[in-house]
Structure formats: structure tokens, C-alpha cells
Amino acid sequence: MNRIDRLTAILIQLQGKKIVKAAEIAERFNMSLRTVYRDVKALQEAGVPIGAEAGTGYYIVEGYHLPPVMFSKEEAAALLTGEKLMEKFSDHSNRKQFSLAMEKIRSVLRGSEKDYLESLDENIAVLGHRPQTLEGTEFPNRFLTDIQQALGMNQVISMEYFSFQEEAATRREVEPVGIFHMSANWHLIAFCRLRQGYRDFRVDRIRKLSVLTTTYKKSNHLSLQDYLEQQRCRNEEATHLVKISVENEVMRYIRDQKYYYGLMEENVVGARTELTFLLPSLGYFTRWLVMFGKTVEILQPEALKTAMQKRVAELHEHYF
Incomplete structure (x- = not known):
């Protein structure tokens, strides 16, 4: 990138945020802080009103805008x-x-x-199985924009939420922390005033939602990244190390499925393949193993063998 293009890109970056740190500019363009200082000075000398806050970063004085940006x-x-x-x-x-x-x-x-x-x-498409959702008049699934507004303005959300676990709808007032997308669904992480703790709400299970004028202090809560990291650590503590042995001929039917269950290691041992997994739930894993019948042998732990015996007993009772 030549210097003219870089100066233009820096100016666009400055317009995109209230404050931009010199280190952010240096990282984006893979250059030294000294070069950043020279480029910013060049923009200032060209008449661009760029201000600086010591120890914070650069900003463009309110009211200054670039002409409309053209896209490549x-x-x-x-x-x-x-x-x-x-x-x-x-x-x-x-x-x-x-x-x-x-x-x-x-x-x-x-x-x-x-x-x-x-x-x-007409030549770009995003395909894939769309899981069954709760969309409809009861669950309108149209609240992401309102949630984003509440997050940006630190406003309290009032909502009617349906919990499958409790099989009931409750009215909640929550202080939103962040949103994330996982397993084809959007999730809202928020501090629930009713439960006095952080909760994970599926956005498509919200029946009604309104953003209140009441505000909250963002500094009183964990960041979304901190919350997700805490959950990851808890999940790791609750996981099970599992090892199974599968006939090599069956491996072609497993293919990518093994990665969905947390595959850690795969070794071919003669006519069989040993697979090692890190799992959050043994019961859920047994449902998958049932598909492969007696071609699978459980090596560890004993708890998985017990869970598998229970699963087989349930099936036997159901069908015989």
C-alpha cells in the first residue's frame, strides 16, 4: 500500500471510532509507532482536524467528515x-x-x-439445515436491533421470556452484557434482576421486549469476553475424557461427526481405530454410539459403559 492510500485508510479508521489508539493503527498497517506519528502529523498539516489525548489516542474533531467513500x-x-x-x-x-x-x-x-x-x-448462496425455530406470532424473533440499542446505550431491557427448562414464561428485567451466535441461534447474556445473576437467554424464545429508559453502569458487570471465558473454564472442569475403539471399516461413516463431539486424538491400531474425546455429557454421547452397535468398544471411563448399559436397557424396554 502506498502512502497516499495508507493516509486515506487511516483517516477512514479515525472516522470509524470516537478514539483510535496509535497502537491500533500500527497493528492494522503493520508499521511502527514512529511511522504512525509521522502519518498523523501529515494529515494534520493537510488540514484534517485531528486531536490527541495523552495516553488515550487520536480523534477527529466533531463536525469533520470525508466525502462519500467509494467501494472497490x-x-x-x-x-x-x-x-x-x-x-x-x-x-x-x-x-x-x-x-x-x-x-x-x-x-x-x-x-x-x-x-x-x-x-x-444470483451466484452466491448460503445453504445448510435451518433448525426448527420458535418463529411465529408468539415468538416474533425480531428483537436483535432493540437489544443492540440497549447494549450501546446501557439501557435496561424488560422482556417476557419462555424457558423450556421451567416450561413457563416469566417477565424479566435484565441488564444486557452482550450477544453471541452459536449453534444457529443468537444468545443474550445479561444480568437478570429477578434471579440476581448472569443468565443466557435464547433470543428466539423472547415473546415480548421493550427497552426501558432506565440505565445501568456497564462497569458493574463482566464483559462478554470475561463471561464466555468463565463458562469455558467451567465446562472444561465438568468434562469427561473418553476413549473408544472403532472398527476401521466403520470410520468412513463417522467422517466429520467425530469433530462435533470434541475429538482430541485419533490412532490406528491394527484393524481398529482408537478415538479420544473430551465430552461435557456422557449421556448425550451414548446416543451417538448406539448408531454403531457392536462395532464400537468403550475403553474408558467405566462411567460411560454404565451410561451405555442404561441406554441399551431403555431401548430394550421400549421395543421388547
């Missing part, structure tokens, strides 16, 4: 791909907002870029 074909194609992913993995509210944003982006593209996007549009 590659950038436009990446945004189109993002739109396809949003259609598949977001809720009604975010899909609508992203679609509106894409309309604005398309409106500033040059004619050649518009033609390029149109030719790509």
Missing part, C-alpha cells in the same frame, strides 16, 4: 456475501436493517460495480 469491486462483493449470511443467520430486525444499508451502499457504487454485484447476486 472486492469490497462490494464482500458486503454482498455478508448480506447473504445475514439473511441466513440473523433475525427479522437485523435482516431488514442490513438490507436498507446495502441499498445505500449500492446507490453510491459506480455503474461497473453495480453490474458486477448483479452478476454475483
Whole structure:
């Protein structure tokens, strides 16, 4: 990247955040802090009103904006791909907002870029099994945009949430911590005022939601990253080390399934293959093992053998 392009990119980066640290600029463009200082000084000398806070970072004085930014074909194609992913993995509210944003982006593209996007549009698809959701009049699945607003403004959320565990709907007031996507569903991590603790709420199980004018102190809570790290450590403490032996001829039917169950090691020993897993639940694992019948031998732990005997007994009682 030549210096003119780099200066333009730095200016765009400064417009994208309230404060940008020099280290962030250096990391993005793989250059030294000394070069960052020179580039920022060059922008200031060119008339760009860039301010600096000691020990914090750079900022652009309120009111200054670049002219509309033009997108390259590659950038436009990446945004189109993002739109396809949003259609598949977001809720009604975010899909609508992203679609509106894409309309604005398309409106500033040059004619050649518009033609390029149109030719790509019909040739990009995001496929895959969409799990059964709770969408409908009872579970509208359209609250991500409201949740994002509450997160950005530190506002309390009031919602009616249906818990499968309790098989009942309850009214909750929560202080949102963050959202994440996992296993085809969006999750809201929040401090629940009713339960006085952090809870994981499936967004598609929210029946009603409103963002209150009441605010909360973000500093009183864990960050989303800290919460997820805590959960990861707890899951590791509750895991089981499992080793099984499978006939080599059966391995072709297992394929990628073994990775879904936490495969750690795989070794071929003669006519059989030994697989080592780290599992959060033995009961869940037995359901998978049943598929392979007597071609599988459990090497460890004994608890898995006991769980498997229980599973087989349940099946025998059901069918005989």
C-alpha cells in the first residue's frame, strides 16, 4: 500500500471510532509507532482536524467528515456475501436493517460495480439445515436491533421470556452484557434482576421486549469476553475424557461427526481405530454410539459403559 492510500485508510479508521489508539493503527498497517506519528502529523498539516489525548489516542474533531467513500469491486462483493449470511443467520430486525444499508451502499457504487454485484447476486448462496425455530406470532424473533440499542446505550431491557427448562414464561428485567451466535441461534447474556445473576437467554424464545429508559453502569458487570471465558473454564472442569475403539471399516461413516463431539486424538491400531474425546455429557454421547452397535468398544471411563448399559436397557424396554 502506498502512502497516499495508507493516509486515506487511516483517516477512514479515525472516522470509524470516537478514539483510535496509535497502537491500533500500527497493528492494522503493520508499521511502527514512529511511522504512525509521522502519518498523523501529515494529515494534520493537510488540514484534517485531528486531536490527541495523552495516553488515550487520536480523534477527529466533531463536525469533520470525508466525502462519500467509494467501494472497490472486492469490497462490494464482500458486503454482498455478508448480506447473504445475514439473511441466513440473523433475525427479522437485523435482516431488514442490513438490507436498507446495502441499498445505500449500492446507490453510491459506480455503474461497473453495480453490474458486477448483479452478476454475483444470483451466484452466491448460503445453504445448510435451518433448525426448527420458535418463529411465529408468539415468538416474533425480531428483537436483535432493540437489544443492540440497549447494549450501546446501557439501557435496561424488560422482556417476557419462555424457558423450556421451567416450561413457563416469566417477565424479566435484565441488564444486557452482550450477544453471541452459536449453534444457529443468537444468545443474550445479561444480568437478570429477578434471579440476581448472569443468565443466557435464547433470543428466539423472547415473546415480548421493550427497552426501558432506565440505565445501568456497564462497569458493574463482566464483559462478554470475561463471561464466555468463565463458562469455558467451567465446562472444561465438568468434562469427561473418553476413549473408544472403532472398527476401521466403520470410520468412513463417522467422517466429520467425530469433530462435533470434541475429538482430541485419533490412532490406528491394527484393524481398529482408537478415538479420544473430551465430552461435557456422557449421556448425550451414548446416543451417538448406539448408531454403531457392536462395532464400537468403550475403553474408558467405566462411567460411560454404565451410561451405555442404561441406554441399551431403555431401548430394550421400549421395543421388547
